[in-house]
Amino acid sequence: MWAMQDGNLMPLADCKVSVLDRGYLFGDGVYEVARLYRGRPYLLTEHLDRLERSLEAMGMVGWNRRVCETRLRQLLDHAKPDSGLFYMQITRGAPSVRKHAFPSPAVDLAELMYVAPLAPHPEENYTHGCAVVTHEDIRWGRCHIKSINLLGNVFAAQYAKQRGAYEAVLVNKAGRVLEGSHTNLFWVRNGVLGTAPLTENILPGTTRDRVLSIASQQGIAVDYSPLSVEALKECDEVFITATTIEVMPVRSIDGEVVGEPGPVTNRLLRAYRDDVDRFLSIPA
Numbered sequence: 001m002w003a004m005q006d007g008n009l010m011p012l013a014d015c016k017v018s019v020l021d022r023g024y025l026f027g028d029g030v031y032e033v034a035r036l037y038r039g040r041p042y043l044l045t046e047h048l049d050r051l052e053r054s055l056e057a058m059g060m061v062g063w064n065r066r067v068c069e070t071r072l073r074q075l076l077d078h079a080k081p082d083s084g085l086f087y088m089q090i091t092r093g094a095p096s097v098r099k100h101a102f103p104s105p106a107v108d109l110a111e112l113m114y115v116a117p118l119a120p121h122p123e124e125n126y127t128h129g130c131a132v133v134t135h136e137d138i139r140w141g142r143c144h145i146k147s148i149n150l151l152g153n154v155f156a157a158q159y160a161k162q163r164g165a166y167e168a169v170l171v172n173k174a175g176r177v178l179e180g181s182h183t184n185l186f187w188v189r190n191g192v193l194g195t196a197p198l199t200e201n202i203l204p205g206t207t208r209d210r211v212l213s214i215a216s217q218q219g220i221a222v223d224y225s226p227l228s229v230e231a232l233k234e235c236d237e238v239f240i241t242a243t244t245i246e247v248m249p250v251r252s253i254d255g256e257v258v259g260e261p262g263p264v265t266n267r268l269l270r271a272y273r274d275d276v277d278r279f280l281s282i283p284a
């Protein structure tokens with residue numbers, strides 16, 4: 001696997017990080033994951049836009065988008081990946097002493113990008129839907145930032161794994177569903193598509209956004225009203241979205257069956273894949 005660390009192309013296994021790096025010490029950094037289809041990053045503009053927003057919200061300065069895009073092109077030209085993913089992380093760098101407050105004067109940000117193969121998801125998750133479980137959201141109050149600080153997500157994902165479920169649906173203190181540990185959540189009631197509103201409590205998913213655009217093109221109405229766990233379990237259809245999984249139907253929630261993938265979910269999954277095909281049909 002190939003990586004580009006601070007502009008240096010090298011095998012991923014050869015990358016080295018200082019033990020004083022603030023990502024390592026404090027989780028003080030941000031990241032992005034984009035999907036590579038036939039070696040081409042889908043929704044790259046949207047991912048880099050979100051990265052810029054994350055950096056701004058973190059008060060991290062000194063990142064240059066044009067330089068990053070050039071480095072990414074060099075990495076892809078060299079690694080020649082097929083399908084897979086592109087991971088990128090930027091931390092607040094490695095000052096000479098460990099102090100909580102931002103380094104002053106600032107030190108160079110540390111940038112890592114690499115391409116990696118994607119482990120395929122079980123096909124039956126798409127044909128019959130996946131199992132999810134609900135879990136209290138114990139994360140911090142800035143979940144719209146794609147921070148590398150992911151302990152709340154990690155705990156929830158592990159909780160799901162231990163129960164044989166594919167994903168954990170995070171529930172706020174008011175009992176409303178927000179998103180998954182690494183996915184956004186959608187539901188369908190009486191033909192109307194629902195999803196949590198964009199607040200500081202969820203990640204503005206690139207796939208979520210594309211699915212909402214597709215829904216609007218197809219004349220599907222969307223409702224952003226908060227939804228309780230009980231109401232979610234009564235919905236006609238439920239699905240999750242993310243860069244690496246696209247649109248995945250949910251079959252059961254906490255062991256209670258929602259049902260086989262429904263018509264709106266299947267339609268959006270097909271349309272999403274058509275959108276990828278359209279992207280691939282445009283010359284690079």
Ligand SMILES: Cc1ncc(COP(=O)(O)O)c(C=O)c1O
Pocket residue numbers: 033153179180181182183184202203204205206207208241242243244
């Ligand atoms: C908490 C969370 N929500 C949603 C998503 C989906 O975002 P995207 O569609 O941009 O992959 C992710 C992806 O990593 C995530 O970690």
